[in-house]
Amino acid sequence: MSKDNLLVSLENAGIYKSPKWLIRGVSLEVKNGQIVTLIGPNGSGKTTTAKMVLNILEPDEGSLKRYTNKIAYVPQKINIDWTMPLRVLDFMRLTNNLSNNEIIESLNQTGVEKLFKEQIHGLSGGEFQRVLLARAIAKKPELLVLDEPVQGVDFNGEIDLYNIIKNISANLNCGILLVSHDLHFVMSATDHVVCLNGHICCSGKPSSVIKDKAYIELFGEHRSKTLTYYQHDHDHTHASDGSVSS
Amino acid sequence: MLDDFFTRALVAGIGIAIITGPLGCLVIWRRLSYFGDTLAHSALLGVTLAYAFSLNIAFSVFVISAVIALLLLNLQKRTRLAGDSLLGLLAHSTLAIGLVLMGFLSSIRFDIMGLLFGDILAVTLQDIALVWIGGFIILGILYFIWKSLFSATVNYDLASAEGMKPNIYNMIFTLLLAGVIALSIKMIGTLLITGLLIIPAAASRNITNNPTQMVFVAILIGILSVTIGLFTSLELNTSSGPSIIVIAIILFIISLIPLELRGKLQK
Numbered sequence: 069m070s071k072d073n074l075l076v077s078l079e080n081a082g083i084y085k086s087p088k089w090l091i092r093g094v095s096l097e098v099k100n101g102q103i104v105t106l107i108g109p110n111g112s113g114k115t116t117t118a119k120m121v122l123n124i125l126e127p128d129e130g131s132l133k134r135y136t137n138k139i140a141y142v143p144q145k146i147n148i149d150w151t152m153p154l155r156v157l158d159f160m161r162l163t164n165n166l167s168n169n170e171i172i173e174s175l176n177q178t179g180v181e182k183l184f185k186e187q188i189h190g191l192s193g194g195e196f197q198r199v200l201l202a203r204a205i206a207k208k209p210e211l212l213v214l215d216e217p218v219q220g221v222d223f224n225g226e227i228d229l230y231n232i233i234k235n236i237s238a239n240l241n242c243g244i245l246l247v248s249h250d251l252h253f254v255m256s257a258t259d260h261v262v263c264l265n266g267h268i269c270c271s272g273k274p275s276s277v278i279k280d281k282a283y284i285e286l287f288g289e290h291r292s293k294t295l296t297y298y299q300h301d302h303d304h305t306h307a308s309d310g311s312v313s314s
Numbered sequence: 315m316l317d318d319f320f321t322r323a324l325v326a327g328i329g330i331a332i333i334t335g336p337l338g339c340l341v342i343w344r345r346l347s348y349f350g351d352t353l354a355h356s357a358l359l360g361v362t363l364a365y366a367f368s369l370n371i372a373f374s375v376f377v378i379s380a381v382i383a384l385l386l387l388n389l390q391k392r393t394r395l396a397g398d399s400l401l402g403l404l405a406h407s408t409l410a411i412g413l414v415l416m417g418f419l420s421s422i423r424f425d426i427m428g429l430l431f432g433d434i435l436a437v438t439l440q441d442i443a444l445v446w447i448g449g450f451i452i453l454g455i456l457y458f459i460w461k462s463l464f465s466a467t468v469n470y471d472l473a474s475a476e477g478m479k480p481n482i483y484n485m486i487f488t489l490l491l492a493g494v495i496a497l498s499i500k501m502i503g504t505l506l507i508t509g510l511l512i513i514p515a516a517a518s519r520n521i522t523n524n525p526t527q528m529v530f531v532a533i534l535i536g537i538l539s540v541t542i543g544l545f546t547s548l549e550l551n552t553s554s555g556p557s558i559i560v561i562a563i564i565l566f567i568i569s570l571i572p573l574e575l576r577g578k579l580q581k
Contacts, residue, residue: 122475141475
């Protein structure tokens with residue numbers, strides 16, 4: 069991967085919200101085909117950093133450089149209340165014009181094609197998360213920003229979705245910025261880890277980050293070690309409705 | 315045909331219903347009901363100024379509404395008071411200033427009732443032209459910005475991240491809202507215009523399941539309210555503006571029936 073594939077870079081960026089800095093001194097890059105993850109405790113500035121990358125929040129210091137406009141975003145929380153009648157297919161077309169076939173194809177990838185005509189506000193948390201991811205994939209983005217994309221998804225679904233995310237990065241050759249709590253996935257499947265706690269504690273390849281003192285301090289010795297190389301064996305797979313397929 | 319005052323009222327009223335349908339949907343999706351109300355209250359100040367300086371009423375109301383909308387955005391940046399407090403502050407202060415100014419203009423006779431409740435039966439040919447041409451422009455702009463505006467309505471961050479520029483379009487939407495109020499103030503009045511924005515859209519929500527459908531059914535319910543309302547007012551000799559709103563609320567109640575039935579069927 070050459071340096072020319074740079075999609076976005078933050079340089080020494082920070083956001084100030086009276087009376088303190090939410091995050092400060094963040095420098096990071098995302099390139100084509102790369103998965104960069106942000107980890108860190110609650111309130112460490114992961115979402116704020118993601119929003120800077122997306123240009124939703126403008127840095128109060130430092131700078132953002134973006135080299136693509138094909139961006140898709142899976143936000144951490146979306147509330148759509150009953151007042152807005154919105155089917156899954158309307159939601160899929162929110163910022164993009166897609167044919168029904170394209171929509172079904174994307175929904176199929178995250179295992180929720182059956183929900184095509186359902187109302188958004190009737191979906192469960194996990195189903196909605198899958199729809200959000202499908203919507204982002206359907207845009208065929210160059211940069212994909214995922215903020216806790218598997219929250220509310222059941223255990224096997226989580227593994228499914230993480231596999232999908234890995235495939236997206238390979239198939240679309242897009243760069244992914246991922247905010248995640250899931251240390252197994254972070255350590256096994258991502259290219260670059262940035263560990264935040266109001267600033268960058270440590271960053272680098274997963275194999276070097278796990279040895280970093282700052283990382284061990286933040287996540288505790290036990291957790292940081294035992295969860296590092298987690299393998300999950302399954303001799304069958306489940307569809308999203310729970311049925312078993314081989 | 316347009317010589318008849320009743321036909322003129324019908325043509326103007328239907329024009330207004332077509333504009334308030336889509337804008338009303340956006341108002342309820344964005345929880346802006348009280349914002350519409352505030353703009354309508356401030357219209358009184360606009361009308362007073364129009365009389366004082368012999369300006370066109372619609373123009374003056376539009377300018378004042380736009381100023382109020384910008385003031386609101388500005389106040390929101392300066393204070394942490396909740397949105398509804400700021401709206402109340404603006405609504406009642408502009409209403410009060412309007413009434414005080416009116417006192418100075420004692421030489422002019424004001425038709426206060428007409429201002430509050432509108433007088434659709436006094437519609438002139440110019441008014442009709444204003445409503446239809448103005449409405450055409452408003453809906454044209456709305457059509458072009460719909461995708462951005464709608465995505466920002468669903469989720470601001472998402473729209474912003476994916477390059478839909480919600481800031482600009484929110485501002486344009488506010489101006490369009492001010493425009494609708496300016497166009498309809500003479501016919502519906504300051505107190506009832508929010509009703510025509512919200513009630514048809516709310517009724518429509520009860521019987522539709524996607525955004526486009528909701529917009530068109532809201533227009534349809536608006537047209538029905540105006541038509542039946544005007545005929546009722548002619549027949550029973552009631553005031554026209556309130557009659558339209560009464561019909562709208564009856565249609566709203568009817569729209570609840572399929573919702574109830576569906577609920578029972580699912581049980």
